[in-house]
Amino acid sequence: MFTIYVYVLDTLADWELGHVTSELNSGRFFKKGAERVSLKTVSYSNEPITTMGGMKIVPDCLIDDIVVSGKSVLILPGANTWDDPKHCAIIEKAGELLSSGALVCAICGATAALANVGMLDTRLHTSNGPGFLEMFSPGYKGQNFYIDEPSVADNNLITAGSTGGLLWAKQIIEHLGVFESNTLESWYAYFSTGKPEHFFALMQSLQPGKEN
Template sequence: MKLEEIMFTIYVYVLDTLADWELGHVISELNSGRFFKKGAQRVSLKTVSYSKDPIHTMGGMTIVPDCFIDDIVVSKTSMLLLPGSDTWNDPKHAAVIEKASEFLTLGAAVGAICGATAALANFGLLDQRPHTSNGPGFLEMVSPGYKGQSFYIDKPSAAENNLITASCTGALLWTKQIIEYLDVFETNTLESWYKYFSTGDPKHFFALMQSLPSRDES
């Protein structure tokens, strides 16, 4: 089956003090589909949490979750995104980390950024998988049981197989690697997109626009 025939479901875990900026690029591009390549299906984004109670982001925005953790369908056509937050140590988030373990075991994709990487480390999910976080020494400081030092990659974002991790400053590259994994942009579109948003150089904006199919072709 070709990828363009598959509808991906992106589950975005939401929790209090969620770091708004870490999700901004990725959810905007995946939900809008504005730069998707010809034939790529739109993805379905669902916010998910441990309850249906509204959560309040670090930026003061209110989000009402779409579904419960138990509603997540673990599949290779699903992806679980875990944003940073100051509240990951709350035991009520353990259920979604268990779900992340199911995703990784199946070969389905998990994207974790900033504090969410510490949550994965606390569960032992980074001990044998290449990953990154908020700099060397961070996971040792916040996750006493962490044993994945030899798998640590000192980069803003690291994509290895079906696990995509990032530091709090790596959101743009994290987005690029998630889009690349989903294969919903043409390669030249993705490169121009990343160069434009990382440099602000107008030439990359025009290259981005030129890489898109015309309306007659789409």
């Protein structure tokens, strides 16, 4: 079973996580036989955090509780507080997870935190547009690996800009292999266009005998 660790911190950007956490936690479109995942919020302390939208989240566990294994996934959301030194521990843990082959997913401000410690210097990645990482990450030297797309997957590292949450979610789900491929394509097409034909294709893909 995959364990999805979602790092929570003050000013967390609520909208960036909605698609990926709801689909992984609910399992509503999982393919037949796919294991449900365990989704846990994690932080540097047990104290509640307040998201950008004013929601209070009490972490389920602490950084030291994260198991470093191929079945662990770390999700790092955007926030305005990533430059606080107390988040150094989770960035160090992200490095351990990447080295072990575990999946690390960072979006928006979290990409700047990875860039600042050199974690994006030799990996394909993206962020909030060209120039963003240079502005917010003095240690960044990965310009040659930057791709100007909403979300970029490079093996077990998936990065996205603040408006790339939907594609980021798609790439994370694809990496985990919990959707049938036609279900995932229909899901992405529906949520990115709103066209009803994609919704019906999504529903049809869940019927017995429709798997790819």
